[in-house]
Amino acid sequence: MSKYLLKLYITGHTSKSERAISNLYQICDEIIPGQYEITIVDVLERPNLAEEDKIIATPTLVKQVPPPARRVIGDLTDKNKVIAGLDLHVAGEERVKE
Amino acid sequence: MAASSALPLIEKLKTGIEGFDFIANGGIPKDRTTLITGTAGSAKTIFAAQFLAEGIHKYNENGVFVTFEESPHDIRQNIEAIGWDITTWEKEGKWVFVDASPEPGADAIIAGNYDLGALLARIESAVNRVQATRISMDSLGAIFSQFNDNSLIRNELFRIASAMKKMKVTAILTAERIHEYGEIARYGVEEFVADNVIILRNVLEEEKRRRTIEILKFRGTTHQKGEYPFTIIPNAGIMIVPLSAMELKQRSSNMRISSGISELDNMCGGGFFRDSILLVSGATGTGKTLVSTQFIHGGAINKERCLLFAFEESREQLFRNATGWGMNYDQLEKDGLLKVVCEYPETAGLEDHLIKMKMIIEDFNPNRVAIDSLSALERVSTMRGFREFVIGLTAFIKHQEIAGLFTATTPTLLGGSSVTEAHISTITDSIILLRYVEMFGEMRRGLTVLKMRGSAHDKDIREFTIDGSGMHIGKPFRNITGIIAGNPIHVSAGEVERLGGLFQD
Numbered sequence: 001m002s003k004y005l006l007k008l009y010i011t012g013h014t015s016k017s018e019r020a021i022s023n024l025y026q027i028c029d030e031i032i033p034g035q036y037e038i039t040i041v042d043v044l045e046r047p048n049l050a051e052e053d054k055i056i057a058t059p060t061l062v063k064q065v066p067p068p069a070r071r072v073i074g075d076l077t078d079k080n081k082v083i084a085g086l087d088l089h090v091a092g093e094e095r096v097k098e
Numbered sequence: 099m100a101a102s103s104a105l106p107l108i109e110k111l112k113t114g115i116e117g118f119d120f121i122a123n124g125g126i127p128k129d130r131t132t133l134i135t136g137t138a139g140s141a142k143t144i145f146a147a148q149f150l151a152e153g154i155h156k157y158n159e160n161g162v163f164v165t166f167e168e169s170p171h172d173i174r175q176n177i178e179a180i181g182w183d184i185t186t187w188e189k190e191g192k193w194v195f196v197d198a199s200p201e202p203g204a205d206a207i208i209a210g211n212y213d214l215g216a217l218l219a220r221i222e223s224a225v226n227r228v229q230a231t232r233i234s235m236d237s238l239g240a241i242f243s244q245f246n247d248n249s250l251i252r253n254e255l256f257r258i259a260s261a262m263k264k265m266k267v268t269a270i271l272t273a274e275r276i277h278e279y280g281e282i283a284r285y286g287v288e289e290f291v292a293d294n295v296i297i298l299r300n301v302l303e304e305e306k307r308r309r310t311i312e313i314l315k316f317r318g319t320t321h322q323k324g325e326y327p328f329t330i331i332p333n334a335g336i337m338i339v340p341l342s343a344m345e346l347k348q349r350s351s352n353m354r355i356s357s358g359i360s361e362l363d364n365m366c367g368g369g370f371f372r373d374s375i376l377l378v379s380g381a382t383g384t385g386k387t388l389v390s391t392q393f394i395h396g397g398a399i400n401k402e403r404c405l406l407f408a409f410e411e412s413r414e415q416l417f418r419n420a421t422g423w424g425m426n427y428d429q430l431e432k433d434g435l436l437k438v439v440c441e442y443p444e445t446a447g448l449e450d451h452l453i454k455m456k457m458i459i460e461d462f463n464p465n466r467v468a469i470d471s472l473s474a475l476e477r478v479s480t481m482r483g484f485r486e487f488v489i490g491l492t493a494f495i496k497h498q499e500i501a502g503l504f505t506a507t508t509p510t511l512l513g514g515s516s517v518t519e520a521h522i523s524t525i526t527d528s529i530i531l532l533r534y535v536e537m538f539g540e541m542r543r544g545l546t547v548l549k550m551r552g553s554a555h556d557k558d559i560r561e562f563t564i565d566g567s568g569m570h571i572g573k574p575f576r577n578i579t580g581i582i583a584g585n586p587i588h589v590s591a592g593e594v595e596r597l598g599g600l601f602q603d
Contacts, residue, residue, distance in 0.1 A: 050219065051196070051197070074209045085207035
């Protein structure tokens with residue numbers, strides 16, 4: 001069912017991390033409801049995953065599927081930038097037309 | 099006294115980089131961060147990598163390499179070309195990369211507040227994984243350009259630096275600078291992140307590249323000041339030539355050795371001292387190569403190990419010359435007593451020559467070394483570089499307690515002195531001048547011992563001839579004055595006698 005595979009990297013459960021998580025769910029529920037799957041990765045617990053994805057800054061949101069792969073850095077308070085950065089708009093509209 | 103000993107002393111960590119620990123008075127401050135800054139191509143990455151490599155193979159200390167610029171693959175390739183097997187060290191868990199290089203074509207979008215917590219977590223995890231005590235981060239400029247928020251990056255780097263201090267790792271950070279002499283680093287803030295600053299330079303001077311290293315500041319501890327030349331040698335990496343820091347504490351010997359020419363030994367009061375440096379100066383064709391050839395031969399036939407560096411003539415020429423003067427170099431070489439190294443001065447810079455020569459001397463461990471000629475090396479360097487080279491080499495040879503003979507070519511046929519002489523005459527123990535003497539339409543040759551430290555010597559200017567058995571020193575020129583000045587004047591026999599009588603009691 002889910003089309004969007006999103007991975008959010010955080011470093012510990014700081015206020016910045018929590019803000020990023022809640023912002024992400026909010027945006028997804030609004031733009032692509034029911035079509036997403038979110039994995040939260042805490043770099044402190046799984047540094048090897050951050051190593052593989054070459055994550056430097058946190059929070060970092062990584063979109064793997066659908067291509068193209070995209071990254072958005074920050075606590076995702078700038079909603080428009082998140083939508084544009086992840087290409088949610090276009091893909092979402094196509095989905096509606098189907 | 100009590101107050102000063104109560105202060106916690108800053109411990110130093112030996113980098114293991116040849117010559118560096120000497121100019122750093124023992125190494126870089128332990129558990130602190132040191133910034134290495136330099137222009138493009140100034141060997142920052144090599145320094146950073148060598149810091150880890152020397153730690154692994156000399157002190158059994160593991161390292162973490164954080165790369166912000168090149169991919170680990172590229173660094174592995176470039177560094178392994180120098181001779182350090184990073185791939186094996188990675189397998190053995192001694193070296194680990196933290197790859198923070200930018201993904202090509204993947205510009206991340208910034209949408210809100212962030213920090214570099216992930217980088218710090220990755221560094222901490224890598225340090226813990228291999229129990230690293232050394233870390234290199236190359237280069238800070240790349241992370242500033244990745245994120246475009248200088249004050250945030252600066253604060254984050256500061257946080258990382260203090261976290262590393264807590265982890266008890268000694269860190270090297272590199273940063274690019276734009277001008278050789280000017281602002282310390284490009285973003286103007288890098289130096290504030292680190293406790294210590296070292297500058298690498300790669301200066302173009304009279305069409306020649308000259309690499310130098312300068313320790314600008316070590317917070318709370320001492321170091322040698324000023325720029326020191328360095329070079330990069332395959333299989334060894336960066337080698338610093340600590341010239342002005344050398345100490346004059348060589349031992350002195352009273353033992354005499356033969357110059358290979360018995361008349362010359364007599365003129366020197368019984369031979370050269372065993373650990374002295376001799377300079378033979380003369381115009382082209384006066385017999386400098388002959389003196390060095392005999393000096394080497396004289397040692398080798400007494401079972402001393404002798405080393406000859408030739409920068410003007412080929413092996414074949416040298417061996418043929420020796421044969422012409424009745425000396426069998428082939429046999430001496432077969433017996434392992436002689437080693438001849440011929441090289442064009444232009445093949446390398448002076449720093450490279452110096453280090454190569456030191457390596458050969460250490461390897462062959464000779465009793466005598468001759469260099470024919472020092473002046474040939476003058477061509478490939480600036481005046482300053484040449485001076486440093488001569489001082490460095492002399493100090494090294496004296497330290498090894500071996501006899502050294504250098505030749506220097508004077509630019510004019512009659513009289514004169516060479517640049518080489520001007521630079522080294524004060525550090526040599528003996529100076530022998532070879533001069534042309536024009537007499538009644540004929541070129542004769544004269545020799546004098548100008549200086550012989552710690553010994554009486556013949557003050558005459560004697561005529562010498564060269565034949566199939568080498569050099570033969572004869573009588574003094576009694577009726578000629580002005581030979582050394584290059585302006586020989588014939589004096590009548592009567593005048594000589596009158597002058598001789600003038601100074602008798």
